[in-house]
Amino acid sequence: MAWFRKPKKPLKSGDRRDLPSDVFVKCEGCGEILYREKLAQNLHVCPACGHHFRVGVADYLRILSDEGSFVETETALRSADPLEFTDLKGYAQRLEAAEKKTGRGDAVVTGRALLEEQPIALAIMDFSFIGGSMGSVVGEKIARVGRLALEEERPLVLVSASGGARMMEGIYSLMQMAKTSAVLARMHEAGIPFISILTHPTTGGVTASFAMLGDANLAEPGALIGFAGPRVIEETIKQELPEGFQRAEFLLTHGMVDRVVDRREMKETVARLIRHMFVHDGPGFARGSPESSALPAAAPGESGKDVRG
Amino acid sequence: MAATPHLEFERDMVEVQEQIDQLLELAEKKGIDVSRELTEMREKLQTLRDETYRNLSPIDQVQVARHPRRPYTKDYIERVFTDFIELHGDRSYRDDAAIVGGWARLDGEPLMLIGHQKGRDMKANLHRNFGMPHPEGYRKALRLMRLAEKFRRPVVTFIDTPGAYPGIGAEKRGQAEAIAMNLREMARLRTPLVSVVIGEGGSGGALALGVTDRILMLEHSIYSVISPEGCAAILWRSADHRDKAAEALKLTSSDLHRLGICDEVIDEPVGGAHTDWDGTSARLRTTLGRHLQELVAMSDDERRKLRWAKYEAMGAWRDR
Ligand SMILES: [Zn+2]
Numbered sequence: 001m002a003w004f005r006k007p008k009k010p011l012k013s014g015d016r017r018d019l020p021s022d023v024f025v026k027c028e029g030c031g032e033i034l035y036r037e038k039l040a041q042n043l044h045v046c047p048a049c050g051h052h053f054r055v056g057v058a059d060y061l062r063i064l065s066d067e068g069s070f071v072e073t074e075t076a077l078r079s080a081d082p083l084e085f086t087d088l089k090g091y092a093q094r095l096e097a098a099e100k101k102t103g104r105g106d107a108v109v110t111g112r113a114l115l116e117e118q119p120i121a122l123a124i125m126d127f128s129f130i131g132g133s134m135g136s137v138v139g140e141k142i143a144r145v146g147r148l149a150l151e152e153e154r155p156l157v158l159v160s161a162s163g164g165a166r167m168m169e170g171i172y173s174l175m176q177m178a179k180t181s182a183v184l185a186r187m188h189e190a191g192i193p194f195i196s197i198l199t200h201p202t203t204g205g206v207t208a209s210f211a212m213l214g215d216a217n218l219a220e221p222g223a224l225i226g227f228a229g230p231r232v233i234e235e236t237i238k239q240e241l242p243e244g245f246q247r248a249e250f251l252l253t254h255g256m257v258d259r260v261v262d263r264r265e266m267k268e269t270v271a272r273l274i275r276h277m278f279v280h281d282g283p284g285f286a287r288g289s290p291e292s293s294a295l296p297a298a299a300p301g302e303s304g305k306d307v308r309g
Numbered sequence: 310m311a312a313t314p315h316l317e318f319e320r321d322m323v324e325v326q327e328q329i330d331q332l333l334e335l336a337e338k339k340g341i342d343v344s345r346e347l348t349e350m351r352e353k354l355q356t357l358r359d360e361t362y363r364n365l366s367p368i369d370q371v372q373v374a375r376h377p378r379r380p381y382t383k384d385y386i387e388r389v390f391t392d393f394i395e396l397h398g399d400r401s402y403r404d405d406a407a408i409v410g411g412w413a414r415l416d417g418e419p420l421m422l423i424g425h426q427k428g429r430d431m432k433a434n435l436h437r438n439f440g441m442p443h444p445e446g447y448r449k450a451l452r453l454m455r456l457a458e459k460f461r462r463p464v465v466t467f468i469d470t471p472g473a474y475p476g477i478g479a480e481k482r483g484q485a486e487a488i489a490m491n492l493r494e495m496a497r498l499r500t501p502l503v504s505v506v507i508g509e510g511g512s513g514g515a516l517a518l519g520v521t522d523r524i525l526m527l528e529h530s531i532y533s534v535i536s537p538e539g540c541a542a543i544l545w546r547s548a549d550h551r552d553k554a555a556e557a558l559k560l561t562s563s564d565l566h567r568l569g570i571c572d573e574v575i576d577e578p579v580g581g582a583h584t585d586w587d588g589t590s591a592r593l594r595t596t597l598g599r600h601l602q603e604l605v606a607m608s609d610d611e612r613r614k615l616r617w618a619k620y621e622a623m624g625a626w627r628d629r
Contacts, residue, residue: 082625087544136624165534170558174534175623178520181492182620207485208513227485228475236475
């Protein structure tokens with residue numbers, strides 16, 4: 001049999017060894033072999049099936065902010081390991097290893113940025129830092145970026161990815177849920193928009209605090225979003241969970257998120273929402289929330305882009 | 310023997326108590342004087358209690374917080390408050406019996422009382438879901454808190470739950486959203502709020518009633534981000550190490566006070582609240598009344614500012 005008539009076999013996982021993994025990657029959604037470079041250009045969304053690959057903080061910064069506009073804040077904050085927590089490994093060692101691995105002080109990056117020229121406050125969680133868990137530093141950085149949003153009257157855009165609370169900080173990690181929600185309460189009263197973007201996976205104390213409190217909750221397709229983890233639920237109810245349970249589309253159906261948004265349309269969607277809620281860029285009604293006299297109403301007849309910020 | 314539900318470390322005490330009971334029975338039957346023996350044995354029991362309860366390990370504290378004879382929310386409602394009238398339902402889905410709430414009076418003053426409710430036996434626990442709320446429980450609680458705000462009455466919450474219920478319906482109906490909304494709205498309420506951890510303060514399910522101007526804890530209650538069993542299963546890879554997890558998590562009332570989360574620890578009678586419901590209730594009433602008086606004296610703006618400052622300061626970080 002001639003070599004070219006060999007029947008074509010679909011690639012099996014064993015065959016992947018033959019493909020250099022720094023050049024190719026297999027889609028977890030459809031099994032298609034993809035060029036890494038092409039995939040990156042497509043914002044790490046499979047062009048064949050739309051599967052959203054998990055992306056890092058740097059990628060999401062590029063996805064959401066105008067080029068070169070992001071300026072990071074609060075880079076110096078580090079956990080104080082208040083309980084001197086040790087399990088099979090010391091928490092201090094875990095922190096050190098995570099910082100070495102990620103180059104970051106904790107599981108969230110915050111700062112100022114422009115999004116379609118609109119000044120925003122931006123926070124992006126890093127799942128690769130101890131599972132994106134929320135301890136004192138994550139809570140404090142989100143509180144600070146929330147206060148920055150309040151003081152500078154910028155909408156806050158926050159991208160979540162988290163396994164929940166950082167149990168090595170005990171009660172302090174639980175209280176970060178209350179702390180971040182308290183800052184959001186003040187933003188709520190001041191009429192400062194908060195856009196929550198939920199990516200895979202967002203669970204536990206992060207979902208049960210700021211991630212669910214957006215003026216718009218936007219979820220990436222297929223993202224696992226919930227309070228209790230699926231394994232905990234299965235162990236409790238002693239039955240298998242239905243297909244698609246706790247996925248973004250499930251949350252949309254049950255009314256917990258406003259939209260499931262393709263990553264390639266995320267920036268535009270956020271920009272449009274912010275303009276609807278916050279920026280006065282057309283003729284018509286006066287702007288401003290009734291509870292906040294700090295926001296100046298647009299002068300009559302004024303038109304064109306808002307320049308606040 | 311031993312019909313009294315008790316914990317492992319209570320066994321000696323239960324034995325002495327049973328000996329006392331037998332002696333009393335014998336004395337009555339035979340009409341003999343046992344007062345000398347009785348005094349001796351009661352003293353022995355007291356010493357045993359003092360020693361045991363002075364040296365409770367964190368995991369023992371967890372056991373006491375979950376003691377099957379420990380008073381629950383409704384037991385305190387009967388003993389601390391008057392004129393309680395329960396209100397039901399979240400006006401959206403159903404009434405969640407794992408949380409009870411309604412108008413009550415403390416020293417004659419009206420307030421809204423809300424608390425997790427555990428069941429005393431299996432039947433009651435099926436009804437109360439072991440004190441583990443569904444989303445509608447938190448939404449009922451928030452509805453009642455807003456009602457209190459409307460009529461300018463303070464809110465008192467009793468925290469006693471293993472945690473929010475992990476189930477399909479709970480997730481479908483937005484467990485996370487319900488808890489989150491309580492956290493944000495409790496931060497904003499223009500009325501005094503006091504929470505008292507009376508037993509188990511289990512994670513997000515506890516915190517959803519816990520964003521308050523004052524956080525009080527009964528001496529043998531606990532408050533934790535995760536149960537020691539859950540923590541041990543994840544970090545020690547086996548729930549058998551729960552004693553180590555209980556130690557590491559710093560979840561006792563004295564820990565929480567030292568860490569600046571709990572404003573005041575309410576001492577329980579020696580032997581724990583389960584040995585003296587009335588005594589515990591009396592102490593709780595006095596302390597609660599004092600905190601409410603302080604809070605009512607403030608303006609709404611001042612109180613809210615202090616509440617925000619308190620929560621926004623929580624945590625421990627280094628600013629290198
Ligand atoms: Zn694909």
